[in-house]
Amino acid sequence: MHSIGFRLLRGVDFERYSKRLYVVGTDDMLSLDQIRYVENxxxxxxxxxxxxxxxxxxxxxxxxxxxLTAFECLSQVVRVMYQYTPDAIICNGPGNCVVVGLVALVPAILGIKRVPIVYVESFARVHTLSLSGKIMYLLADRFVVQWLSLAHKYPRAEYIPHLV
Amino acid sequence: MSVYVTVGSTGFEELIEAVSSRELLQALASRGFWRLIVQYGSSGEVFGLPDTASTELGITVEAFDYTSRPQQLVDQADLVISHAGAGSILEALHSNKPLIVVVNKRLMNNHQSEIAIELAKGGYLAVAAPAELAEAVSRGVFTKLSPYPHADPRPIGEIIDEETLL
Known part of the structure; x- marks a missing residue:
């Protein structure tokens, strides 16, 4: 998630979702600070x-x-997702969320359980989707954009301004 | 009154050059500002105020590369002049501070500038090219801005709830 994206989690009921799994890049120190801030x-x-x-x-x-690097990422995402088996996924942009989205389809395909994916396009994307956004438009159960011009271009997108 | 200039986590030479000019200091002084705080990031080399200008105009200047308390500096300012980064823009808007975003004309089509340009259409902030900054300040483009709506992330929680109840 981008650092602004963490603000979206303030809208999520942590009593209802009593376990949160954060998938974070190994080189992403900034997100660790943000997680500490959100959780504490x-x-x-x-x-x-x-x-x-x-x-x-x-x-x-x-x-x-x-x-090669995508496969290494994939195998690590499979490991954490298998270990923690999330009931829903929320993502906000970076490339790894596409990998998470693909892995989340597996239990549904196997008929084990449906894992809904909510994709929120970054606040910084006004007129064009990010590459992750373009792919997640096809994978996500709900697709949220924060600017009207994107909602006009992508009919399945839900336009919700002022989230962050 | 004080003004806070920020370039965020990288640098922005054109902005820091514009801030280092006598024209900008004069414009600030004419608008009643007497304190200038500059966060110049990696553009420290181009930061330098004309000799004696700040004493002549009665403006005190503080400058540094990075800060661990950006929100506090925004909260203490009466005007924010910022690069087009989403984080800096939202910090200023949510603190209800008048904001001038300086956009690089060369990167105008870069999606980084899009948020600033869209928010300027809504009247929430003013946009200026580096060369226009001093004039924008003296014209007082920051005096007639609209308050930005409070952030409300609750719809995301509602969407997750709807999906997990299916």
Whole structure:
């Protein structure tokens, strides 16, 4: 999640969702601070876990080596998702959320359980979706955009302004 | 009255150059500002005020590269001049501070500037190119802005609830 994206979690009922799993890039120290802030600022209802996964693709990384790093990311995402079996997923942009989205489809395909995915496009995307957004538009159960011009272009998107 | 200039986590040479000019200090002084605080990030090399200008105009200046308390600096300011980063923009808007966002004309089509341009259409902030900053300040473009609505993330919780109840 982008640091602004963490503000979305203030709208989520931590009593109802008593376990939170955060999937965080191994190089993403900023998100660790944000998680601490989100979790400690709310009398810590229930418990939370942090699963560290490598980036599927670094910015500027060669496309030739991308399958290797993407596979490493995939196997780590499978590991944490299998370990913590989330009931719902919320994501907000970075490339790893596509991997999480794909892995979340597996239990539904196997007929085990449906894991709904809520994708919220980054506040910074006004007229065009991010690459993750374009892919998640196809995968997500609910797709939220924060600017009207995106809602006009993507009919399945829900326009909700002033979330952050 | 004090003004806080911020470039966020990287740098923005054109903005820091514009802030280092006599024209900007004069514009600030003409609007009653007497305190200038500059967070210049990695653009420290281009930061430098014209000799004696700040004493002549009666403006005290503080400058540093990064801060661990950006929100506090915004809260203490009467005007914020910022780069187009979403984080800095939201900090200023949610603190109800008048905001001028300086956008790089060369990156105008870059999606980074889009939020600032959209929010300027709504009258929540003013946008200026680096070369127009001093003039924008002296014209007082920041005096007639609309308050930005409070953030309400509750709809996301409602959507998750709806989906898990299916």
């Amino acid at each position: 600022g709310r009398d810590a209802q229930g418990a939370f876990y942090v699963g560290r996964v490598p980036r599927s693709r670094a910015v500027g990384q060669s496309w030739i080596t991308t399958p």
